[in-house]
Amino acid sequence: MDQVKKRKKAKKARVIPGFHLTLGIVVTMLSLIVLIPLASVLVHSLGISPKEFFALLWKPNVRNAFFTSIGCSFAAAVCNAVFGLVIAWTLVKYDFPCKKLLDGFIELPFALPTAVAGITLSKLYSENGFFGKGFALLGMKVSYTKVGLVIALVFVGIPFVVRAVQPVLEKLDEQYEEAAYMLGASPVKTFFLVIFPELKPALLTGFGLAFARGIGEYGSVIYISGNSAKDKTQVISYVIMQKLSYIDYAGATAIALVMLVISFILLLFVNIVQARQSARTNLL
Amino acid sequence: MTEQEKLEKKKKRTKRCCITITVLFITCMLIIPLVSVIVNSLKEGIGFYIRSISTEYVRSALGVTFLATVIAVVINTFFGICAAWLLTKFSFRGKQILATLIDIPFSISPVIVGLAYLMTFGRLGWFYPVIRAFNQFFGTNVRITFAIPGVVLATIFVTFPFVSREIIPVLNAQGKDEEEAAALMGASGFTIFRKITLPQMKWGLLYGIILCTARALGEFGAVNALSKTRGETFTLPLEIDALYMSGTDQSITAAFAASSILVIIAVIILIIRNILERKHIEQ
Numbered sequence: 001m002d003q004v005k006k007r008k009k010a011k012k013a014r015v016i017p018g019f020h021l022t023l024g025i026v027v028t029m030l031s032l033i034v035l036i037p038l039a040s041v042l043v044h045s046l047g048i049s050p051k052e053f054f055a056l057l058w059k060p061n062v063r064n065a066f067f068t069s070i071g072c073s074f075a076a077a078v079c080n081a082v083f084g085l086v087i088a089w090t091l092v093k094y095d096f097p098c099k100k101l102l103d104g105f106i107e108l109p110f111a112l113p114t115a116v117a118g119i120t121l122s123k124l125y126s127e128n129g130f131f132g133k134g135f136a137l138l139g140m141k142v143s144y145t146k147v148g149l150v151i152a153l154v155f156v157g158i159p160f161v162v163r164a165v166q167p168v169l170e171k172l173d174e175q176y177e178e179a180a181y182m183l184g185a186s187p188v189k190t191f192f193l194v195i196f197p198e199l200k201p202a203l204l205t206g207f208g209l210a211f212a213r214g215i216g217e218y219g220s221v222i223y224i225s226g227n228s229a230k231d232k233t234q235v236i237s238y239v240i241m242q243k244l245s246y247i248d249y250a251g252a253t254a255i256a257l258v259m260l261v262i263s264f265i266l267l268l269f270v271n272i273v274q275a276r277q278s279a280r281t282n283l284l
Numbered sequence: 285m286t287e288q289e290k291l292e293k294k295k296k297r298t299k300r301c302c303i304t305i306t307v308l309f310i311t312c313m314l315i316i317p318l319v320s321v322i323v324n325s326l327k328e329g330i331g332f333y334i335r336s337i338s339t340e341y342v343r344s345a346l347g348v349t350f351l352a353t354v355i356a357v358v359i360n361t362f363f364g365i366c367a368a369w370l371l372t373k374f375s376f377r378g379k380q381i382l383a384t385l386i387d388i389p390f391s392i393s394p395v396i397v398g399l400a401y402l403m404t405f406g407r408l409g410w411f412y413p414v415i416r417a418f419n420q421f422f423g424t425n426v427r428i429t430f431a432i433p434g435v436v437l438a439t440i441f442v443t444f445p446f447v448s449r450e451i452i453p454v455l456n457a458q459g460k461d462e463e464e465a466a467a468l469m470g471a472s473g474f475t476i477f478r479k480i481t482l483p484q485m486k487w488g489l490l491y492g493i494i495l496c497t498a499r500a501l502g503e504f505g506a507v508n509a510l511s512k513t514r515g516e517t518f519t520l521p522l523e524i525d526a527l528y529m530s531g532t533d534q535s536i537t538a539a540f541a542a543s544s545i546l547v548i549i550a551v552i553i554l555i556i557r558n559i560l561e562r563k564h565i566e567q
Contacts, residue, residue: 016464016476017473019370022367026370026382030385034385034444036404037404038400040400041403087309093302094303104554107554107557108318110495112318112550113503113520113550116321116543119536119540120317120543121317123320123324123540124317131312151313158313212391216391216394216396218505219505237394241395252399253403259393260396
């Protein structure tokens with residue numbers, strides 16, 4: 001009993017200085033800049049009666065925007081998971097000219113402002129743009145449709161997947177692969193039964209982050225999507241912005257609350273995946 | 285053909301296939317869009333390019349953008365270092381929750397940030413009476429929403445966890461033995477920080493600052509909700525939006541010309557980031 005108490009005390013006695021100072025600074029700044037403004041969204045949305053709240057969310061354009069945002073982000077996150085895995089694999093496992101340069105470009109979507117990405121992609125895929133011309137010959141329209149929306153979301157999401165998978169692949173012991181070969185597994189079998197399970201948590205993390213980013217994305221999608229209510233190409237961030245410019249704050253906060261809940265769930269999902277992953281590596 | 289040769293051939297084919305997909309994807313999705321900004325911006329000739337990046341509006345937007353970026357980077361670096369010190373050197377109750385709360389701005393749509401600031405400092409916000417009382421008392425005309433302070437605040441919000449997120453893993457990997465030893469030998473907090481912690485986290489810190497700068501320069505959604513006056517409170521991305529939305533061929537080219545400034549900065553940021561990474565690996 002005494003020992004337990006002692007240990008508790010020892011834990012409490014902090015050798016390194018600065019605990020109270022940094023705690024004070026961190027909590028104050030976090031509250032002022034992040035928590036209080038977000039809390040005021042919550043307070044305002046709680047002021048709306050539940051009936052009104054659901055009526056606001058069930059309006060056709062709001063409903064469609066939710067479906068568009070979630071559907072397109074999901075499609076884009078799936079594309080990113082597939083291509084991201086291939087790209088990460090290629091950049092880690094193979095050697096070829098210009099590899100370093102291509103690797104450096106992966107983070108372009110983090111560095112390029114979303115509005116710039118948005119107008120460029122919109123122009124490239126419009127009917128007289130570089131890619132749009134090709135698609136027009138095939139009879140396909142990309143800008144101002146959901147396809148264009150997905151392309152823009154693939155652009156913003158790709159670094160999340162590649163950068164999540166790359167370090168895990170680098171650390172992967174090649175002995176596993178060799179052992180599988182020796183035991184007679186085909187390369188495909190080796191990949192799906194030996195390598196893929198190791199990569200799964202990282203891939204899910206990247207997928208979750210890309211998906212979350214896609215749902216809230218604004219700058220890079222509003223130009224290419226066309227924002228037509230009729231074609232259901234309005235994204236949810238655009239609807240919030242529209243409501244803000246009509247000073248419909250009740251509608252905007254109701255949608256914002258739902259989006260906050262969605263992004264919180266996705267963040268939780270990513271954290272659980274990461275916690276499980278680290279628990280597993282600690283066991284090994 | 286033996287089994288072994290077949291396998292080798294298959295492996296080679298997979299390799300070629302993977303490299304082709306990677307090169308095509310990166311070229312089409314990332315490199316061509318980057319080049320097309322520059323091509324589009326020079327469509328009307330170099331004279332038009334220079335004229336369109338030196339208009340009154342673009343110059344004012346550049347000023348606002350740099351002001352907001354510098355303030356955001358300074359404040360977030362200070363916060364990032366404090367948060368990293370707190371979260372890596374001490375264990376306390378609620379640490380995990382605090383870490384998650386710091387990461388919130390990562391997963392929130394920038395448009396909601398704009399809305400949150402309108403709800404706090406705007407006419408409906410609970411902070412509005414405070415600002416009004418302040419203005420009446422001092423005879424000033426301080427405004428937050430639809431003014432420069434709102435733009436700066438929104439920029440700080442969206443880049444809030446960038447620095448702390450980069451240095452926390454670095455410091456966690458280093459442990460805290462050295463700091464504890466230094467503290468036991470009587471070094472002051474600031475000396476410990478300067479002599480031990482700062483050199484440890486140098487590369488992570490620089491990388492965080494770079495990322496924070498990139499994001500702050502390009503923030504669009506959050507400031508779009510909080511800034512409405514072109515030529516006064518518009519940042520460069522907002523000015524690009526205004527030019528592009530005017531819809532004439534000339535104004536679209538001007539929008540690309542203004543974008544090219546940000547593209548050049550983005551490329552510089554990518555280069556610095558790669559140099560930093562290489563230095564870090566060398567160490």
